[in-house]
Structure formats: structure tokens, C-alpha cells
Amino acid sequence: MIELDLNIPCGDIALEEKLDIEDPLRHLKDDSELEGVISSDGLARSSKSVSELLTVLPLQTHSVQDGLLKLAFSHQLDSLPKPLSISLHVDAAPGCGGLAWPAGQILGSYLVQKGPEYIQDKTILELGSGTGLVGLVAGALGSTTTWITDQAPLLPIMNRNVILNSLESNVVVAELNWGEPIPQEIPKPDIILAADCVYFEPAFPLLVQTLSDLSDPSTIILFCYKKRRKADKRFFTMLKKKFTWKEVMDDPNRGVYNSEAITLMSLTKLK
Secondary structure, three states: OOOOOOOOOOOOHHHHHHHHHHOOOHHHHOOOOHHHHOOOOOOOOOOHHHHHHHOOOOEEEEEOOOOEEEEEEOOOOOOOOOOEEEEEEOOOOOOHHHOOOHHHHHHHHHHHHHOHHHHOOOEEEEEOOOOOHHHHHHHHOOOOEEEEEEOHHHHHHHHHHHHHOOOOOOEEEEEOOOOOOOOOOOOOOOEEEEEOOOOOHHHHHHHHHHHHHHOOOOOEEEEEEEOOOHHHHHHHHHHOOOEEEEEOOOOOOHHHHHOOOEEEEEEEEOO
């Protein structure tokens, strides 16, 4: 289990929350990971400071003609196209959720390395999907049904990306607001995917509640987290009331993205 120091003072929490309300995405916009990894148009950029991280992210290309971001996930599996490619419309207009962030790419890469057998006959749900990248990867692996969910402003871009990747048969877009009752049409998932969902402090208890509502002790929950500030410890304080967690150790790229304060973990709901 990952140990977080819950006694570190985190400054003026009231001020932090006030600033979060004024700009919920400020911790993404101002993040140093933007340099060299992603820009406001959702594209990868190279720089010496993050060159090692770029080596473990999927190869990215951008078409000026159609404005698409294309991600190529490499692997050694004979059962999948080499590489497995996902195309994305990216759009910063609805917020940073409309971009392709490194944590999502890392979680998508991990699913590709695990292969189709890992998710075979499983119902999968992604929280805070944004562009839908991680859920689209799961859909491309052939899962029975993958639900990609987010707030209403992100639904159009997710729908466009489902169609773009010809995954209408097994990827479903749905609105899911954290902290609210789970819509009746959304089934209990076998696997929950979440990448870069810890950024808006007032939403911490809502995210924990939704994770709890969707899961039971047998649910597989893969949670890719980028540490940005000491105040994030409040999320884990809330999370430990309902879940235990441990770091995913079988990802060969773990050492690289750990050095950039990104951790892939597995959550288990308490009985």
C-alpha cells in the first residue's frame, strides 16, 4: 500500500478551495508536466526535461488537415494490430478534460500491455473520461461493453471519438456526475478506470462517493494519479475510509513515470 504523509501541512486550505471554485482546472493548466508533454491544442511536445517520460507514452502524430491527434500504442501481442492506434478529436474549449493527458496515456498503455484477455467478458466503466481515450483503448481491445462517462460538456467530443474509431458497437457514452445517484442505465462495472481525476478539491468527496457507489470488494479499479500538491492528501484521507490501495507493480514503464510523480494504483473497496 502506498504510504502518504497525512500530517504534512498543506497551507491555506480555504484559499485553495476558493481558487479551485474560481478555476477548477488550474492545477492542470499550471502543471509543469505541460512543458514538453502537452500543449493547449492537446499535442505532444518534446523537451529535455520530460524526454524520458515521452519515451513511454504512445507515439503521437497530428494531422493539420483534419485536426486529429493519433496515438500509437506499441506492444508484443500477436492478437492485436501493431501498433494499436487511437485517433482523437481534442478540444480545450470544454476545459482540460478535452485534451489527452499523460496519466490517461499511461493507463491506456497498461491496458494494451495486459492484452484482450485481461478485460475479456468484462463490463468496463471509465470515470472522468474527457476525450474518452482510456475507454476507447479498452473498446479497441474488444471488451464486451465499455462505458465512458463525464459531465455534459464533454459528451460531444466523446461521441465524436467513438464514431471516429468505429467503436459504436461496444463503447457507450453516458453522463455521470460525481456524487449524484448512478443513472439506472449504467450497469455495475467489473472494471473501473480513472486517470487524472484528482484535481478539483471540492469534488474529492464526490469522486470517492461515486467510486464507492459503483463498486464492491470484487471490482477491479485502476487509478492513475499525478501528484501535484500537498493538498491532494485530503483526497486520500477520504479515500481510505472506503478503500485500500496498492501500486501496480507489473508495468515495465513504472520507474519512468514514477519519476514524474505519476502512479498507477489498484483500489479495493473495503468490506
